[in-house]
Amino acid sequence: MKDFLQKITTEGKAMYLAYDHGFEHGPADLPGKSIDPNYILNIAVEGGYNAVILQKGLAEKYYTGTKYQKQVPLILKINGKANIWQGGDIYSYQNCSVQYAKQLGASAVGYTIYLGSAHDGKMFADFGRIVEEAHKLNMAVIAWVYPRGEFVKDETSKEITAYAARIGLELGADMVKIKYSGSRENFEYAVKAAGKTRVVLSGGPKVSDEEFLQIMRDVIAAGAIGVAVGRNVWQHPEPLEITRKIREIIFS
Ligand code: FBP
Secondary structure (H helix, E strand, C coil): CCCCCHHHCECCEEEEEECCHHHHCCHHHCCHHHHCHHHHHHHHHHCCCCEEEEEHHHHHHHHCCCHHHHHCCEEEECECCCCCCCCCCCCCCECCCHHHHHHCCEEEEEEEEEECCCCHHHHHHHHHHHHHHHHHCCCEEEEEEEECCCCCCCCCCHHHHHHHHHHHHHHCCCEEEECCCCCHHHHHHHHHHHCCCEEEEECCCCCCHHHHHHHHHHHHHCCCCEEEECHHHHCCCCHHHHHHHHHHHHHC
16 A cells, blocks of 8 residues: 655654634634734744645645745645534535645645535545545545534544544545544544544644643554644644644654
8 A cells, every 4th residue: 555645744653733724713713923824834844743734725825836835745625614604514615626736735635524414425425536636646635524413413422533533444545634532542443443544633622731732642642643733733822832742742
């Protein structure tokens, strides 16, 4: 099996800085300096992240052809949705082709699947096609798999999180990004379900340093290879300080 993850991992481990929140949550999620994409790109470089995660527009205007392109790899998020519609059954439309992601300098593409939505089948179909396109171009594919919708009683239960991880494996993802399922034991089950697909933690809303670092310890002990973190780093008053602590857990 070809290792498409080589460019975005270090000895099989990974630390990514996610910054697609302006789209997914709106500027309310980007307090203070974090509204400026350059602020985030500097954290990604100085923090030694394995990649920064951006939507197409940010890549075009702040990454491609700039100094950052040489300093930190890019994971391009190629679908997205806003958080205004609350009518249920979400579908996150693709807004960028894999080919264009490659042109922008991406080493990998990311795509969110809402497992449990009435439209999850369409997202599975999109994802299946994206895997074929990306692998032909020698790019890795990361599945954000988030259980959502009226039939999902608990979005972070042990069983549904492992199901999310398994969907990543079954669809051919090189990596799956899933939420914390409450304990090391629960997360271990998800890592097991993901098989040869690598697992990273999806950071979540800002919590205390102690809480976040404990979650990091749990998921790494459970077999995750790292984290794709956003708010817990760039909403932090000392982003490089918390980065250093996260790094220590992942890479030691
Ligand atoms: P965070 O570490 O800030 O949670 O970022 C991870 C992420 O997956 C982002 O890529 C995305 O914008 C966000 O979480 C979506 O989270 P949700 O759909 O739960 O609001």
